[in-house]
Amino acid sequence: xRGFIVWGALRLGTVFLLWLATAGSAWCQMPVKVQTPTNxxxxxxxxxxxxxxxxxxxxxxxxxxxxxxxxxxSFGEAFLMKGSLLKAIGNNRGSMAAYRDGLSKVPADASxxxxxxxxxxxxxxxxxxxxxxxxxxxxxxVAPKAQKNLAKSERQLxxxxxxxxxxxxxxxxAPVPLPSPMNSFKFQYFPALTADNRFLLFTGRPAASSGExxxxxxxxxxxxLGAPVPISPAINTSYNEGAGTISGDGKTLVFASCDxxxxxxxxxxxxxxRTGNNWSAPVNLGINVNSTEWDSQPSLSxxxxxxxxxxxxxxxxxxxDIYVTNLQPDGSWSPAQNLGTPVNTPGKDMAPFIxxxxxxxxxVTDGLVGMGGLDVFRCExxxxxKWSEPRNLGYPLNTFENEASLFITSDNLKxxxxxxxxxxxxxxxxxxxxxRPVELFSFVVPPVVKARETSTYTQGRVFDAITKKPLxxxxxxYDVDTDVLTQFVTSDPEYGDYTVVLNEGHQYAMYASADxxxxxxxxxxYSNQQNFDPLSxxxxxxxxxxxxxxxxxxxxxxxxxxxxxxxxxxxxxxxxEFLRQYKDVQIQVSGYTDNVxxxxxxxxxxxxxAEAVVTYLSSHGIPPARLRSxxxxxxxxxxxxxxxxxxxxxxxxxLRIL
Numbered sequence: 001x002r003g004f005i006v007w008g009a010l011r012l013g014t015v016f017l018l019w020l021a022t023a024g025s026a027w028c029q030m031p032v033k034v035q036t037p038t039n040x041x042x043x044x045x046x047x048x049x050x051x052x053x054x055x056x057x058x059x060x061x062x063x064x065x066x067x068x069x070x071x072x073x074s075f076g077e078a079f080l081m082k083g084s085l086l087k088a089i090g091n092n093r094g095s096m097a098a099y100r101d102g103l104s105k106v107p108a109d110a111s112x113x114x115x116x117x118x119x120x121x122x123x124x125x126x127x128x129x130x131x132x133x134x135x136x137x138x139x140x141x142v143a144p145k146a147q148k149n150l151a152k153s154e155r156q157l158x159x160x161x162x163x164x165x166x167x168x169x170x171x172x173x174a175p176v177p178l179p180s181p182m183n184s185f186k187f188q189y190f191p192a193l194t195a196d197n198r199f200l201l202f203t204g205r206p207a208a209s210s211g212e213x214x215x216x217x218x219x220x221x222x223x224x225l226g227a228p229v230p231i232s233p234a235i236n237t238s239y240n241e242g243a244g245t246i247s248g249d250g251k252t253l254v255f256a257s258c259d260x261x262x263x264x265x266x267x268x269x270x271x272x273x274r275t276g277n278n279w280s281a282p283v284n285l286g287i288n289v290n291s292t293e294w295d296s297q298p299s300l301s302x303x304x305x306x307x308x309x310x311x312x313x314x315x316x317x318x319x320x321d322i323y324v325t326n327l328q329p330d331g332s333w334s335p336a337q338n339l340g341t342p343v344n345t346p347g348k349d350m351a352p353f354i355x356x357x358x359x360x361x362x363x364v365t366d367g368l369v370g371m372g373g374l375d376v377f378r379c380e381x382x383x384x385x386k387w388s389e390p391r392n393l394g395y396p397l398n399t400f401e402n403e404a405s406l407f408i409t410s411d412n413l414k415x416x417x418x419x420x421x422x423x424x425x426x427x428x429x430x431x432x433x434x435x436r437p438v439e440l441f442s443f444v445v446p447p448v449v450k451a452r453e454t455s456t457y458t459q460g461r462v463f464d465a466i467t468k469k470p471l472x473x474x475x476x477x478y479d480v481d482t483d484v485l486t487q488f489v490t491s492d493p494e495y496g497d498y499t500v501v502l503n504e505g506h507q508y509a510m511y512a513s514a515d516x517x518x519x520x521x522x523x524x525x526y527s528n529q530q531n532f533d534p535l536s537x538x539x540x541x542x543x544x545x546x547x548x549x550x551x552x553x554x555x556x557x558x559x560x561x562x563x564x565x566x567x568x569x570x571x572x573x574x575x576x577e578f579l580r581q582y583k584d585v586q587i588q589v590s591g592y593t594d595n596v597x598x599x600x601x602x603x604x605x606x607x608x609x610a611e612a613v614v615t616y617l618s619s620h621g622i623p624p625a626r627l628r629s630x631x632x633x634x635x636x637x638x639x640x641x642x643x644x645x646x647x648x649x650x651x652x653x654x655l656r657i658l
Contacts, residue, residue, distance in 0.1 A: 076105025127400030470496025607631030
């Protein structure tokens with residue numbers, strides 16, 4: 001049902017809005033066979049209603065049937081006929097009540113199977129789970145095995161059972177609308193935040209007739225959100241721009257846009273990058289990412305180098321599937337890959353959100369048992385780099401309504417989503433469901449909903465150590481236990497600012513590098529640390545010049561030992577890369593200790609540790625003629641040896657350009 005994602009000219013993933021506009025239209029209108037009553041008055045009213053129906057005067061027919069219901073309340077077939085007419089004019093709630101009353105007054109047999117199915121589907125669409133459950137149970141008792149949609153009804157029955165149990169055991173509190181000045185438009189949806197929560201990006205439509213644009217709200221000093229403003233004239237155009245995602249550092253934006261010139265499909269994904277305060281002109285992500293079909297609802301990893309999105313391209317598991325692509329070293333994006341099972345199902349799998357930690361994926365699907373319609377599910381990346389079985393987030397984050405996208409902050413504390421405001425049923429005789437305004441909501445994240453790993457961040461600026469001018473530098477983060485690159489960002493060339501996301505429970509090595517500058521080594525150990533607050537850290541890079549030095553902060557030795565521990569390989573491998581880049585550079589590796597122990601023992605230990613580093617480098621292809629080693633014992637301390645923290649600073653290995 002491609003119409004599910006195509007709503008007039010607005011097709012940027014407004015799943016939530018589309019469902020609201022089309023809910024209830026999927027039921028086919030079944031002819032109601034009405035048994036002729038023996039009572040003359042009842043028969044006269046029935047014949048009158050039948051003629052009015054034949055004349056397409058449904059409102060008059062319903063009025064006549066109301067008289068018939070009132071005067072002959074045991075005549076169930078008249079209620080069923082009224083239910084069919086109310087359904088035809090779009091009064092679904094009235095139709096549900098009429099079917100419920102009518103089916104309670106007629107024999108439970110196969111002749112009423114279609115009415116049981118209609119009642120179940122209508123009741124489920126309003127969250128009337130017990131009514132729906134009873135209807136599906138009756139349907140499965142009386143329906144012939146060849147009954148159309150019987151398998152669907154069996155699944156809907158399981159949905160009702162799940163929902164009734166979920167409501168008995170709620171998970172957390174219900175989301176609440178964001179306060180003013182947010183929610184000032186008629187429609188706002190697809191929220192996304194930067195890692196530091198300073199900027200909230202969302203898609204907005206100020207009025208029902210407006211196109212979709214991207215808006216940004218900045219966090220005030222008191223933590224509240226400021227009035228939203230258009231993101232940039234370079235982004236928002238006469239075309240629709242929406243369903244956006246932003247990297248953790250706020251420098252990479254991917255969004256969907258439809259029917260643009262030279263597009264690949266009817267809706268494509270575009271990328272823009274921010275330098276200083278300016279966004280670049282959007283660029284189509286190309287044929288490795290976009291297809292000739294509908295591609296939308298992107299979600300970027302924290303470093304902006306992995307992209308998840310929804311597509312209707314052929315070859316998937318269902319109608320809409322989730323795909324992933326990665327940024328390559330040459331700046332291109334890899335061919336998009338279907339996430340496969342267990343994430344994708346034969347149903348609609350949409351609106352992916354990858355948490356800043358990179359360990360937990362959230363998305364909406366109707367292909368798994370839930371509360372009805374599209375529910376939000378959660379799955380985790382396993383050690384084998386696969387995805388675990390999806391788990392329903394439960395009530396009240398999921399309801400009988402179709403849920404839209406969800407976003408959870410890097411610190412796992414606060415969540416954001418979009419929901420509609422309830423409206424009245426359409427006026428009598430109307431065949432259109434009114435557009436329901438959509439607002440941004442927030443909620444406190446319950447423990448079972450949180451991402452597997454909580455994230456924090458370090459941010460600051462990169463400078464030239466001599467001129468103090470901002471630098472464009474590569475900032476890379478490695479897990480020292482696995483030597484795996486987990487983050488790769490670039491500092492802003494105008495301001496030098498950067499943001500890197502770190503996960504609780506890990507030990508990291510971070511490196512800042514720029515052309516013709518010494519590598520900067522930093523260490524973060526969150527493996528057992530209780531304090532997980534964000535860090536502000538400016539980085540000063542020394543030029544590659546004789547006499548300049550750097551501390552190697554990620555070399556590890558046991559106490560009074562000089563054998564390099566296995567988790568030192570991350571630092572050593574980065575050092576090898578540096579020396580291969582600057583083939584003419586000669587270095588001295590210098591060892592230092594604290595003042596614990598005798599000066600003689602400290603000098604020997606420092607010499608052995610420096611030699612161990614040189615031995616590793618030479619054994620991995622660095623010519624020995626370029627390498628020197630020297631031990632200084634407890635001389636040249638960086639701090640007083642009065643605390644363990646200060647002594648740790650003094651126990652170090654330095655690299656100096658000769």
